[in-house]
Amino acid sequence: MCLDELQEAYSALSERSPVIILGDFNAKIAGPRANVNLDQRASMLGELLSENSLISINMQSFCTGPVNTFYAYTGGPQTPIDHIVVPTELMYIIHSAEVIDDNPLNVSDHHPVVCLLAIDLPSQPAANPPIRRPAWNKALQNGSIKDYTHAVSNSLWGKQLPALDCDREDIEHLTDIITMALTMAASDCLPVRHFRRYLRPYWKEQVKDFHDLMLSYRHKWILDGRPRGMTYTSFRDYKKSKDKFRAAMKEAAALYETEHFNNLDKLYDIDQKTFWALLNNRNKKSHISTISVSGNHTTDSLEICHALADHMKTIFSKGVDDHFDQNFKDHLEGRVAELKHCTSNKIIDVKCLLTSQSEVSKLCKSLKNNKACGFDGIYYEHLKHGGSTLHYYLSELFNRIITTGSIPSQWKKGIIIPIFKGGGKPRTSPDSYRGVTLLPVMSKLFEQVIANRIPQFQDSTDFLILCNAASRKASRRLFMHHSSFRRQSTTTRNGMTL
Template sequence: MSGVPYLIDFLNTNRIDVIAIAEHWLRSCQLMFLDTIDPTNYIGYGKGADDNCHQLFNFNIRGGVAFLVSKSLQPFVEVLDIPSNRISGIELNIPDTPNIYLISVYLPAVTQSYELFSKEVEILIDVYNIYSTMGTVVLMGDFNCKIEGPRYTFDYDKRSDSLRSFMQECNLRSLHLETNGIGPVCTFQSYQGGPKTAIDHIIVSIENLTKFSKIQVPDEHMFNVSDHKPIRCSFALSDNTNYVSKDDDLTAQRRISWTKAVQNGAIADYSFAVSQFLWDIKSPTATSTNIEQYYSEIVNAILRADMETLPGKQYVKHLKPYWTKTVKEYHTIMRLQRRTWIENGKLHDRNDKHYSDYKSAKLNFRKQLELAYENYTLVK
């Protein structure tokens, strides 16, 4: 993590809410280091480079994926269970907002086999197919693979071809390669003086492109010792979205399910947590600045106890108004065909009937989804 000085500067300068980190090299027992980068404002979630082989004493495999998340969003974060040490995910379940699934990716480098790369891409495809039906999915990180866009063309290789198939089927786009992207196109320049390439990406579906703005790849920075450049963007939540932070009005709090709280004894837990958190706050000397700080600490202690002990009311998991009955039927067919394909060996062979049926069902589903979305936008 030699890039920490640049990371801290980047976080503070750009007021970042969530940042995905690829290839941090930390072992699982060292992941608490993420919480020390900016302990006041950010908390870390992620997987160690040794996530699938903790028992090894000597370990020199480069890897590891993680997130740093603003503590104002911490109450709404859930970690996703993804069976890969190269793919990590979190769910942002913000009240009154369709769910957001952020996936941090570090695909195998060209020094590793295509078979390993292909295996991880298959896992990524499965992850996307699962969560894209429940909300907005954002894939971000080091894909170790070039992706074409309006600002970037190249001669396709085997890896790029593999990812292109996935992106075409799911109508995905790399943000900084679109025409509204600002700054350099190429995000990677090896220390050995090799060619510049665009292998780092933030990828979203074409229907979500309009939600993203201020897409930029910053140019060289004296603190950036990595051979990769970061990509930043802004993501628009729904207009009525509020979440609690230290500067928010208290009326923006989540709603508590008091029935559940009484049933599971959470009231007593809340009372104990409040007393514990308030006990840790020291009384300041009486100055206007200290009083404001004291007040803020008391409020945050109460909110923290609330978030950690009291159950919240459930919100709608996802909201896709164009998701018609026909789309739902095609989606069900696709899932059944996929299950059949998996149960019969999960062969990636066009001559295999189960694979062919699954791909056909998936294509039909995508066509119906696009048609429904187009009809919805026309009416709207």
């Protein structure tokens, strides 16, 4: 960007709010920390800064770290060309500034410039703590899964169970006890998966070897007192190893890209379906970067979240739409009336619907791995490896829900994931996203228990006979919520959190 474009952009943006400029200016800026010789480029930049009352933060006396931000590997110039530039009127919000001297993961010739701002932000609602995902494969390998099972059993052992015809508070309390036992045992016994952002698909053994070598030379350089200059052996070895690591990483990345595109080229001729699946997956955005709210586009993640939440609430709220098919509405109401009539006079013995520890254990063994959890952070693996004591308490909880018809409030909450509908729809419109709700896995296990009882109930009622074969599977879940728990005033999916 030339200076004229920078001036034009700054003038336009500064009319709305104060502007902070940061990056590689490729020019020196004078300041209290250093008297630098200004060439023609630096003089022109200095005039622009002076006209707009802008100053460089990292050239002020309170900034710590080295003055120079660019160090050439080949022993070339060392210059302060990277800056955070702010208006003088904003100096009161500057808390501290630092040029980071060295970082093992920084493979650039430039040192990072960090500035801490003291800004009064409007109060935000408290966010849910991040979900800690256990490393289940690692736990199975090192044997900590046995410690987890033992901890769950110890936490639940001896807990008094309420009567079968207990009230809602007792069911809530029992659900909390089981959830707490699972989360505490996992926190105490299981390793956690950590996201290592420096890893890439091309991070193979050769790249790792160069990285380890660089770290060893860096350690020697630190022990030598962090000297600077190619005349120092420790500094020279460290910089050369860092240069080799960067070259190896670039070479591995280029090789990975070449192999990837070669595979795509071969697939184009022999399997176009897989070709387009891989290509679309490569180009697919993993997050929503922009959304339109009341005609205005926003890129703020919190505002995007609120906009989608409001959209989902509108979808799931009762309302009157003037544009609907009256014949289809009458048909649905008639079908619902039929279903109510065929089930209203049926007397079912609740005892035949109760489950057992052995059934719950069998269902837990069949649960799939690596599936998403609900807002409570409980995965299927928590239930699979919880042990016989956990399965006993789950069966007792399910029996009390079946007897009373009361669903725990935790099971009425879910995490809504917006999925783009595709089909050429605008990505900035909330209407272009379909909500998929992640429910607590204990509620899904309970649904499987109820689904196992549908066949025996089908023999004693005409409920499913009214449905065609294609919709009977869906009717089982409808039956569970509409018939068995018709005493429940709210459904298990009326709560939504983003």
